[in-house]
Amino acid sequence: MPTKLLFEDNTYDCNQNESVLDALIGHGVPVPHSCRSGSCQTCLMRATKGTPPESAQKGLKETLKAQNYFLACSCHPQEDMEIALPDADAGRFKATVKTVETLSHDIVCLGLHCEQPVDYRAGQFINLFKDSTLGRSYSLASVPTRDTHLKLHVRKVPEGRVSGWIHHQLKPGDSVEISQPIGNCFYVSGNPEQGLLLIGTGSGLAPLYGIALDAITQGHTGPIRLYHGSRNIEGLYLTEELRALAKQHPNFSYTPCISNTEFVAQEGYATGRALDVALADINGLSGWRIFLCGNPDMVKSAKKKAFLSGAAIKDIYADAFTLAAA
């Protein structure tokens, strides 16, 4: 028996094995979504009648859970539900574009100013909405105690709807809508001597840049090793800033890694994939805290390799930059 979903005065069947998102999209109802795997939270909805299953609330803030918010892509309803898109005030903010800065040939840094102060941790991400039905996740490269604006590093994806809009249309002064900060990929103080290993590819540097600065600012004394991977040198960015940071803070190191097999070794760059370079540098990861961001395949294999090299599961933090399916 399908369950019934009441949404904006229409009733839709939700078949067994179908998520609320599948059911709505299948009926041509536009609701925001991206990863479809419970991590980006762009598909956030609210049950105004009926209770969403616990599994559809994984990762949500307690305040949102208490108000029966749930993730449509992970919700297999057990009963009929009345559902709505999030209230304008629930975890959505208006922000003003302050800066759009070129970081590399395909990455810009977007600076956003919010009227009300946003409570966030460097390395978390927000959802940025192009319109009410199209939102994408971007990680925060800024640090609350150092930066006055939120900063995002956005890579231009070919034909990308939201990244293309950010690159080609957004300009200072524009008003945009963003979500509350989301996610667990951030630095917490305590255990300041622990080794931190940060591995990222492409714009996966964004959260890692924030996390590294945050750890340094909070007085982390253990080694902080950042590996940024790219196919070629043009794909790297913030190289000078990071090299300068490493000079200033002896416990911080930065290793740009070039994976293109045709790359001719050059001083200042490691050859090989960031993950392999890091694992070869550091002998065993037992006791290390690991942060992994960027390409989903890299994140997946790095998680496994870090764990097999001795890191505890609770010490591995990751955000895979999953792209929406075509």
Next chain:
Amino acid sequence: MNNTLFNNLGGEGAVDAAVDIFYRKVLSDDRISDFFDDVDMERQAAKQKAFLTMAFGGPNQYSGMDMRRGHAHLVAKGLNDSHFDAVVENLAATLKELNVSQEYISEVAALCETTRSDVLGK
């Protein structure tokens, strides 16, 4: 089910310590790693924790029916007695590493044995 083994081993804390060691062993064991190679390592670790809690005779919500349903997709992929044995072997090696006495290790293996037919859908 009696609770003493779970408590004697040190309760939940002991299970947490065992999960990482055990999961690392099965992921490195070519005979069975494919069955455990989930994208979501946290979810997989949570499953290991439920399994170890059960194996130590701790509080658990598993019924024989849950066991069957939970493993049916793996049985369809070819899960058989040899894989089951390999898992028990890895569990025993984990406990050894944690300096658990042979007496307890045998008790854990015996508890696992009671789930064999349900896990393998026989």
